[in-house]
Amino acid sequence: MPTIVSVDDSTVPGEGSSRLLLLVSSDNKHIVVEEDIMSRSRFISKQVEGFEATSQRHAILLPFSSFVLNKVIEYCSHYRGYYLLEDDPDAAPPGRSPVREWDQEFLDVDRNMLLRIIKAAHYLEIKSLVGSCARAIADMIRGKTTEEMREILGVENDFTPEEEHSPSSKCTG
Amino acid sequence: MAHSLPFLPNEILLRILEMLGCRDILACHATCSRMRVLITDSIALQYSIELSACGMIDGRQDPHTLPIQERLDRIRRYTAAWETLLWTSRLALPHLVGLESPISVSGDVFLLPPSVVGAIADSVTGVQVQQIPSELRAIKEDHQIHSIPVLALTGNGKIRLDAAQELIVFRERNFIGGQTVTRTHVHSLLTGEAHPLAFAHGVMETMDPGLAFEDMCGDLLLEAIASDVGGICTPIVRNWKTGLVEAKGTVMIKHRYMAFLDKQHIISVTGGTYLALYPTCLQVTSLVSVDTTPTLAESRSYSFALPEFLQHKLLHIHTQISNLEHIPPPHGCFYPDPADRLISVAINSSGKRFVIDIPVRTFKTYISSHPGGAAAIIPWDAWGTHGARMVHVSPFDTGRWTLSGSRRMTFRRALEPDGPNMLTLLDYSPRRVARAVARGTATVLHGAEVGTVYTGPECGPLRTLLPCIVTEVPLPDIMGEWGEGVESAWLCENGVLFLKCDAVSHRILDACAYTI
Numbered sequence: 238m239p240t241i242v243s244v245d246d247s248t249v250p251g252e253g254s255s256r257l258l259l260l261v262s263s264d265n266k267h268i269v270v271e272e273d274i275m276s277r278s279r280f281i282s283k284q285v286e287g288f289e290a291t292s293q294r295h296a297i298l299l300p301f302s303s304f305v306l307n308k309v310i311e312y313c314s315h316y317r318g319y320y321l322l323e324d325d326p327d328a329a330p331p332g333r334s335p336v337r338e339w340d341q342e343f344l345d346v347d348r349n350m351l352l353r354i355i356k357a358a359h360y361l362e363i364k365s366l367v368g369s370c371a372r373a374i375a376d377m378i379r380g381k382t383t384e385e386m387r388e389i390l391g392v393e394n395d396f397t398p399e400e401e402h403s404p405s406s407k408c409t410g
Numbered sequence: 411m412a413h414s415l416p417f418l419p420n421e422i423l424l425r426i427l428e429m430l431g432c433r434d435i436l437a438c439h440a441t442c443s444r445m446r447v448l449i450t451d452s453i454a455l456q457y458s459i460e461l462s463a464c465g466m467i468d469g470r471q472d473p474h475t476l477p478i479q480e481r482l483d484r485i486r487r488y489t490a491a492w493e494t495l496l497w498t499s500r501l502a503l504p505h506l507v508g509l510e511s512p513i514s515v516s517g518d519v520f521l522l523p524p525s526v527v528g529a530i531a532d533s534v535t536g537v538q539v540q541q542i543p544s545e546l547r548a549i550k551e552d553h554q555i556h557s558i559p560v561l562a563l564t565g566n567g568k569i570r571l572d573a574a575q576e577l578i579v580f581r582e583r584n585f586i587g588g589q590t591v592t593r594t595h596v597h598s599l600l601t602g603e604a605h606p607l608a609f610a611h612g613v614m615e616t617m618d619p620g621l622a623f624e625d626m627c628g629d630l631l632l633e634a635i636a637s638d639v640g641g642i643c644t645p646i647v648r649n650w651k652t653g654l655v656e657a658k659g660t661v662m663i664k665h666r667y668m669a670f671l672d673k674q675h676i677i678s679v680t681g682g683t684y685l686a687l688y689p690t691c692l693q694v695t696s697l698v699s700v701d702t703t704p705t706l707a708e709s710r711s712y713s714f715a716l717p718e719f720l721q722h723k724l725l726h727i728h729t730q731i732s733n734l735e736h737i738p739p740p741h742g743c744f745y746p747d748p749a750d751r752l753i754s755v756a757i758n759s760s761g762k763r764f765v766i767d768i769p770v771r772t773f774k775t776y777i778s779s780h781p782g783g784a785a786a787i788i789p790w791d792a793w794g795t796h797g798a799r800m801v802h803v804s805p806f807d808t809g810r811w812t813l814s815g816s817r818r819m820t821f822r823r824a825l826e827p828d829g830p831n832m833l834t835l836l837d838y839s840p841r842r843v844a845r846a847v848a849r850g851t852a853t854v855l856h857g858a859e860v861g862t863v864y865t866g867p868e869c870g871p872l873r874t875l876l877p878c879i880v881t882e883v884p885l886p887d888i889m890g891e892w893g894e895g896v897e898s899a900w901l902c903e904n905g906v907l908f909l910k911c912d913a914v915s916h917r918i919l920d921a922c923a924y925t926i
Binding site for chain 2: 352355356359367368371372374375378379380381382383386387390392393394395396400
């Protein structure tokens with residue numbers, strides 16, 4: 238659970254449109270970032286709305302490491318000011334997120350990092366990033382056998398022999 | 411292990427799975443119980459699996475159209491209908507006095523002649539478009555009949571439908587001042603009005619009395635000489651959107667009966683009533699559109715070199731596509747399928763019946779690589795009354811999103827009261843056939859020819875990848891179920907069985923449509 242700590246107003250000075258936010262990662266790194274950049278995150282936007290309602294600004298504690306947080310901030314900085322349909326809370330969700338070349342390069346990281354980024358993006362409610370990460374993970378899984386998938390996903394076969402040979406889905410029975 | 415996928419929230423896992431195809435979803439399904447539950451409970455994933463199992467693809471991913479649950483329900487009903495091969499409930503078509511057969515058939519739509527009171531067929535004022543309500547076609551009962559209000563047709567006008575393009579083309583001939591004026595009308599199937607994209611308000615006027623409207627393909631209309639005696643034919647290919655002649659030329663023919671238009675070729679079937687009298691050949695003419703001098707480039711004639719043809723030299727090329735029952739054995743007939751650009755040929759020979767499918771797109775390839783000229787030959791061990799038909803399943807909905815997929819069925823002795831009511835089904839989806847066999851609704855025909863009907867890259871990946879499987883499925887007892895009032899029947903090119911019933915007590919002839 239994120240906790241909200243009070244910070245000194247001088248730490249986060251309000252400067253009109255480009256106010257600063259203080260984000261605190263799980264490894265206790267303090268990262269100052271412009272509010273504008275993070276507006277893509279629904280989670281942060283809601284926090285900021287809360288600040289405005291109470292006229293009190295806090296540091297925002299996040300449950301993931303600064304390494305991951307910096308990566309997310311890099312993503313948000315890149316798309317600063319861009320309109321992405323998936324991130325529009327009022328727009329109908331698109332059937333499939335579009336392929337963005339920059340994202341593919343950006344997400345060319347190892348599996349663990351990718352999983353951490355998608356969890357962070359999910360926590361921060363950045364739908365476009367969740368979509369891009371999901372696509373990258375899907376590419377990793379695609380074409381693998383069930384056995385290979387278990388290895389990638391790190392799961393154990395927990396079926397009884399009968400279960401394992403039951404129809405593969407209710408529709409195909 | 412802390413960051414392996416199972417520790418991701420379900421919502422994220424679903425996002426990942428939704429990006430995968432059917433095969434990968436099923437592989438994930440087999441990994442562990444959590445994935446299994448997740449996949450089984452997700453409507454979107456079930457829809458994706460079932461769509462693939464049907465060999466279909468969803469046309470448009472538009473969130474504003476049908477919700478995913480409704481799509482899934484439709485797919486399930488559709489699959490169930492194909493598994494059990496349920497016959498659609500009888501649809502009686504009223505006020506069709508003296509109706510012999512539909513005027514034109516395309517996809518899931520067929521065109522009925524107008525309601526004519528009395529026997530005057532010269533001044534026709536409207537036609538009716540019938541969409542066949544059927545689970546097999548995934549068409550609900552509420553889209554049924556649609557009347558195109560006023561089409562000033564003369565009795566000898568020719569009408570063609572292109573349901574995929576929502577197009578109806580008809581031609582009328584008038585004698586004005588001693589001259590024959592031919593008007594070609596291009597109308598929208600939905601509204602009956604002139605098609606918004608058509609040239610000159612949908613009416614093209616020509617002074618060529620000898621040219622008959624033959625076929626259409628995409629933007630092109632084919633006109634050729636309507637002649638039974640042969641001679642010099644001057645086919646004209648016109649673009650109905652621009653009104654321009656795209657290609658024009660001269661082709662020497664012998665005895666022409668039918669012509670089909672492909673995007674690049676004109677295929678004409680020429681020949682006589684009996685092969686003994688006139689050599690029968692398929693003539694393929696390449697279309698070339700030239701800015702200054704439109705021409706038809708080289709034409710090639712291909713004779714049917716099928717041994718069975720030549721042994722017996724008895725081939726009747728039947729011009730009435732839908733009028734199957736007037737083909738007494740031993741004769742053959744041609745069935746063009748406009749939707750799939752396919753010509754099927756059924757021939758009787760030495761007590762066996764052969765069905766040959768010639769995809770128009772790969773016609774040249776087949777002819778050159780198969781000296782026999784056959785794409786696939788399916789031997790029929792007994793004579794049937796009805797030949798091979800193409801069943802085309804599309805569109806799924808009212809055009810806002812579409813599913814496509816084709817199924818080939820061969821009917822054997824289907825309408826013979828004494829015969830075993832069996833249906834030979836050639837299916838592109840091995841999964842479907844396997845399921846049908848598992849449910850006991852089909853048995854694999856031993857010794858039947860199992861092979862790929864279509865080969866070659868032009869035919870599309872689905873058909874290239876999936877081999878066809880021959881199965882036998884019991885059919886309902888047609889004569890018993892429908893009573894003895896069935897006077898005659900036609901199997902239309904879209905798989906609709908068209909029955910003309912004589913209800914003696916009422917002395918009214920009813921036409922009924924069935925989807926097979």
